[in-house]
Amino acid sequence: MKHCILVVEDNQLNRELLRDWLEVEGYEVWPATDLQTSYDVFAKRIPDAVLLDINLGKDDGLDLLAWLREKPEMRDIPVIAVTAHALVAEQERILQAGCRACLSKPIDFHLLRAELSRWLQNPKTSQVRS
Numbered sequence: 275m276k277h278c279i280l281v282v283e284d285n286q287l288n289r290e291l292l293r294d295w296l297e298v299e300g301y302e303v304w305p306a307t308d309l310q311t312s313y314d315v316f317a318k319r320i321p322d323a324v325l326l327d328i329n330l331g332k333d334d335g336l337d338l339l340a341w342l343r344e345k346p347e348m349r350d351i352p353v354i355a356v357t358a359h360a361l362v363a364e365q366e367r368i369l370q371a372g373c374r375a376c377l378s379k380p381i382d383f384h385l386l387r388a389e390l391s392r393w394l395q396n397p398k399t400s401q402v403r404s
């Protein structure tokens with residue numbers, strides 16, 4: 275079975291780029307543009323992983339993370355953050371919030387491939403930051 279990845283990204287070009295790349299890699303992609311459309315996806319089905327843009331315009335991507343972490347059946351879904359901020363402090367904030375990894379834009383697809391295979395293989399027992 276294909277792993278399903280929720281891609282939350284407000285920029286259409288970035289979203290399509292990620293979707294195309296992930297589909298070639300063999301993943302099924304469920305796109306969302308903001309928090310509400312993400313919640314709509316979760317109401318129907320649970321993804322194996324989330325690729326989360328942090329800056330969603332009016333929304334803060336980390337609010338989705340907080341929402342997930344309150345739900346026992348969803349709290350272990352690996353979330354990989356994507357941010358345009360290269361600042362170490364911002365990356366630390368994102369990892370402290372519970373994202374498993376934080377990738378900078380433009381995305382290094384070798385890194386993304388490595389993170390996805392790492393977290394999808396073993397979503398619970400890989401190193402979890404608390």
Ligand code: MN
Binds near residue numbers: 283
């Ligand atoms: Mn964005």
